[in-house]
Amino acid sequence: MLGWATGNLAEPRNNPQIGMANMRNLMPALQKAKPATLAANGLRYVSVALPKQQRTTRVVKDLSPDQIAAEIVEWIGAE
């Protein structure tokens, strides 16, 4: 995770060119880095699964805004 503080300055404007210019310096440095082995320290993945949830979507096409609003308000109020 990368964080930064700008003090009283505004968040800098989005400028992809800066990142591309910095990359010219970063990439050779990364390529020179030596690989390091990461010890597992007894870490085991017991299971890895994709979520299976597939919802049955009710598509409501033919209600007026008033009817939809009434249905939404009833839904919001329901526990």
Added chain:
Amino acid sequence: MEAILVLTHADETGAALTRASLEAVTAGKELAARLSASLTIGIVAVDARAVPGSTGARLLAVSGEPFAQPRYATDAAACEALCRAANATIVLAPGSSRFTRVVAGVAHRLGGFIDTHITAIGGAEAVEATRWFYRQRVEGVLSRDARPWFLLLDAGTHAAFAGEPGTAQIEEVAVQLPAIRTTVCGLRAPSQGTQTIRPDAKLLLVAGAGWTKKQADGQTHAAEAGELILGFLHTSGASLGSSKSLVDQGGEGNSVLPFLTHLNQIGQTGATPRHAKGLSTCCHGEEPHVVGWRFIADRRAISLDPNCGWTRGKADVVYVADAFPVMAKVNALLEAGKA
């Protein structure tokens, strides 16, 4: 045998534990019962005796004025002292902003290991922690042999512990404080009326970029959209989320919804909040958006596009309609209901 420690901290009032801390207590009690392990609760507060509730576990506390405010040096020293006093092998802590920034450092000081964003703890004989990977797309269960093992629990994943009022016996733990360089002068937070992110709300409203697009009359109605959204938040008490495109428009100084910031952003590049219900307006349900809805139980959407991504098994109900008149009517009904 495992020795479980639950690290907790008091809220801003100093008189009660935070909700996330109480959820961690629930997780600790369940785990201790399952493993027949010893359970200790560690409290960081100005005055731990002011924190009520009987947990039935050993209580350790670090008290004093330096612990009134979150601060890395004091919080890390307090957590380290509690871990050493409890001689814990498994340490559970709430994933609050206060503890998230210190617990990794504490794990390092104790030569332990940490895993964050834990959503469930299972396993009958060994501890098996569940967390999501790759922006809530893959759910993994992991276990570690190394001890001490620190687990930061995501908020909203357990029921909050409700202890019976009682005078619990608290053991005070002495802390050797390091030199304190940070002085907390005060807190600045938006007033409740202007705060649009409400993690405890039952409902999440997500506003998409459609609110600022040209409407049937060929004009944009950003001001009206802002009034409708704020009106809904005011009457319903919902939390506000947004798609990235709408937030970015605001950051670039366009005349869009001025109250949106990147903190409102939901989805692949934003937050994944937990709410019982979610209402999506003017927002299509494509994959990058939907990963932000992973923990929204009941989902409804309003969209003009009948082929919108929400209709493909992602929402429970999709209303094919213009959100402007619908939300105006919803606000009127909610106002009438309040009156």
